[in-house]
Amino acid sequence: MPDMTPIKNPMPLLDMALRQTSFNEVAQGYDEETARREARRCLRCKNKPCVAGCPVQVAIPEFISAIACGNDAEAYDIIRETNALPAICGRVCPQEMQCERRCVRGIKGEPVAIGRLERYAADTAILSDGDAAPDALKQSEAQPRTSSEEPQVASCKAATAHIETGKKTVKAAVIGSGPAGLSGAGTLARLGFDVAIFEALHEPGGVLTYGIPEFRLPKALVKREIDSLRSLGVRIETNTVVGKSITIDDLREDGYAAFLIGTGAGLPSFLRIPGESLNGVYTANEFLTRINLMKAYMFPDADTPIRVGKKTAVFGGGNVAMDAARCALRMGADVSLVYRRGRDEMPARAEEIEHAQEEGVRFELLTNPIEFLADDSGTVRAARCVRMELGTPDASGRRKPRAIEGSEFELACDTAVIAIGNSPNPVFVKSVPELARTAWGGIDADPQTGKTNLPGVYAAGDAVTGAATVILAMGAGRRAAQEIVLEYNNSL
Numbered sequence: 001m002p003d004m005t006p007i008k009n010p011m012p013l014l015d016m017a018l019r020q021t022s023f024n025e026v027a028q029g030y031d032e033e034t035a036r037r038e039a040r041r042c043l044r045c046k047n048k049p050c051v052a053g054c055p056v057q058v059a060i061p062e063f064i065s066a067i068a069c070g071n072d073a074e075a076y077d078i079i080r081e082t083n084a085l086p087a088i089c090g091r092v093c094p095q096e097m098q099c100e101r102r103c104v105r106g107i108k109g110e111p112v113a114i115g116r117l118e119r120y121a122a123d124t125a126i127l128s129d130g131d132a133a134p135d136a137l138k139q140s141e142a143q144p145r146t147s148s149e150e151p152q153v154a155s156c157k158a159a160t161a162h163i164e165t166g167k168k169t170v171k172a173a174v175i176g177s178g179p180a181g182l183s184g185a186g187t188l189a190r191l192g193f194d195v196a197i198f199e200a201l202h203e204p205g206g207v208l209t210y211g212i213p214e215f216r217l218p219k220a221l222v223k224r225e226i227d228s229l230r231s232l233g234v235r236i237e238t239n240t241v242v243g244k245s246i247t248i249d250d251l252r253e254d255g256y257a258a259f260l261i262g263t264g265a266g267l268p269s270f271l272r273i274p275g276e277s278l279n280g281v282y283t284a285n286e287f288l289t290r291i292n293l294m295k296a297y298m299f300p301d302a303d304t305p306i307r308v309g310k311k312t313a314v315f316g317g318g319n320v321a322m323d324a325a326r327c328a329l330r331m332g333a334d335v336s337l338v339y340r341r342g343r344d345e346m347p348a349r350a351e352e353i354e355h356a357q358e359e360g361v362r363f364e365l366l367t368n369p370i371e372f373l374a375d376d377s378g379t380v381r382a383a384r385c386v387r388m389e390l391g392t393p394d395a396s397g398r399r400k401p402r403a404i405e406g407s408e409f410e411l412a413c414d415t416a417v418i419a420i421g422n423s424p425n426p427v428f429v430k431s432v433p434e435l436a437r438t439a440w441g442g443i444d445a446d447p448q449t450g451k452t453n454l455p456g457v458y459a460a461g462d463a464v465t466g467a468a469t470v471i472l473a474m475g476a477g478r479r480a481a482q483e484i485v486l487e488y489n490n491s492l
Contacts, residue, residue: 177204
């Protein structure tokens with residue numbers, strides 16, 4: 001019989017003193033007893049509404065049932081049938097807006113903690129495989145891997161039967177190693193393609209590596225998932241900007257016949273107000289990349305420092321803004337988060353908002369910057385802001401903010417971080433002028449199949465949709481890879 005307890009089992013959290021001063025992971029994960037107890041809350045619904053809410057269609061009741069029965073390895077295997085990155089998704093996916101939102105238990109209480117159970121199954125599998133010690137999941141502040149630490153790559157032929165056209169294995173190029181690219185590459189490799197990923201940065205992982213902080217997503221987990229792709233035979237070429245270092249035509253000459261574009265949305269949006277180019281004003285992209293990818297939080301043990309002043313103001317209300325604010329707090333700043341709407345309108349996950357407030361980030365809601373002010377050295381010293389009120393709903397369905405006359409004030413800050421969104425990076429698409437684009441700069445691809453107007457070229461993730469979630473990008477990458485397989489099966 002299901003456990004009819006109406007509320008979720010709480011997630012254990014890192015001690016607050018450590019949360020405010022270190023980059024150790026905040027959410028500590030369920031232990032075995034708690035996971036079994038939470039799994040028994042599942043009703044095992046026959047119509048499985050939770051599965052319909054999952055972008056990659058994980059068999060949710062089945063994996064939860066396995067946990068409830070003590071079969072953790074089976075639970076992990078079930079998840080891996082459709083989700084290539086369960087340890088990551090269990091941490092960063094907005095389950096409350098997807099699978100858990102449709103959970104029947106949520107009608108008369110709280111839904112089953114599907115994401116926490118997914119994380120439990122993945123973490124348990126990782127530890128049982130010996131791939132990561134427990135402390136690596138809790139505190140993975142290691143230096144970036146050197147080339148001598150690359151895993152041994154198994155032959156793809158040993159892993160799966162190849163799809164061949166004539167006598168030649170089909171070579172697939174995946175452009176970008178973020179969630180869409182990793183998911184697509186894994187699907188293609190398992191189905192027999194010879195896959196190479198081309199990544200512009202010096203470390204693979206995309207937003208998982210450069211964007212999401214260590215305290216939300218330990219990089220040991222990202223490394224493990226990427227190494228699992230290498231074990232399938234996937235090659236990863238870093239420091240390679242397709243469109244600059246090499247072109248699609250170059251790759252075609254090298255024998256690549258299928259292409260999956262997963263270049264993401266790495267072009268930051270700006271406030272377009274005076275003073276935005278002052279010293280001390282960052283985009284969230286630069287701020288988080290320096291901290292996460294370049295390990296600035298470990299300076300001087302890592303080579304790349306970052307200037308975080310005494311008073312940091314972060315502008316935005318999404319998950320990226322929360323990440324930037326919480327990073328600045330851990331690096332010793334007094335942090336204000338400035339958002340032009342109210343808390344109810346914030347697009348960030350409720351959990352991230354709560355954690356930011358618990359840790360000491362102050363919220364300046366219904367507030368909008370109109371100018372950055374400089375000190376004598378040309379460094380930002382304050383943001384001139386105006387108070388806002390909410391009017392009628394706009395196209396997003398949220399009430400549109402409007403300035404209150406005569407409400408201007410100065411918010412002191414010697415560091416400012418702009419976190420108001422991103423759009424697709426134009427470097428790749430400009431190198432392929434014949435590739436169809438949308439009016440807002442994204443790649444024009446079929447939302448279900450990923451097909452573009454060019455033969456053999458598919459696209460998925462934020463490069464198509466604009467900035468979205470990890471799991472949505474993964475689902476799109478997987479579907480596009482499946483379509484590539486269908487195309488080449490039909491050509492045999």
